[in-house]
Amino acid sequence: MYADNKSCTLTPDSEFVDLAVEVFSLLADATRVKIILALRDDELSVNHLADIVDKSPTSVSQHLARLRMSRMVTTRHEGTKVFYRLTDEHARRLVVDAIEQAEHTVGRTHHHAADSAERP
Template sequence: MCQLTPESEFVDLAVEVFAMLADATRVKIILALRDGELSVNHLADIVDKSPAAVSQHLAKLRMSRMVTTRHDGTRVFYSLTDEHARQLVVDAVQQAEHTVGRPSHHRDDGPTEA
């Protein structure tokens, strides 16, 4: 089990995870995939980038094991490998909300997920 201390052997790997998510397009891809799998073209439409650009970002996310693929004939569908990348991005967006005032996830009308 990971020791959550400053001496943890996983600190350097955690930094690599943050570096992978230090790109707006990759954050948008993670947010788009949180509800299920999508094709490159569908992701490209959602994040307003070319399919080629999205494919390059997906390749990096695959290498970091944040996303996985499923093939259906010639089509490839991408999904999150587990809930951790989704949660990291949601937490980061919610932290960002704190920088501009009272965040929506603290309002009385119930929590909202970024």
């Protein structure tokens, strides 16, 4: 939708700055970051995600509801089971970039995105 104006939206006066802050606020929760990392390559049920992030299914469901409202995750129903997956690569990229920034900050990595041939 905004492909033609992409460079225009990347200015300090962009109408999307406040929405970007909301995205960062949503991702400022360790459980949601772990959920996104778990969903990087897989479609998973609430129970499977709960096992992975070591939280109760109820807690994970609440986090998934927030991620669904923000359109970061989507669902697929199979009988009575619901499977979650990332809607697109944006949330994945944000979380991976944040993890790589954290690693870089503490000196555990020296590679940069431009040095990587493959982006997650």
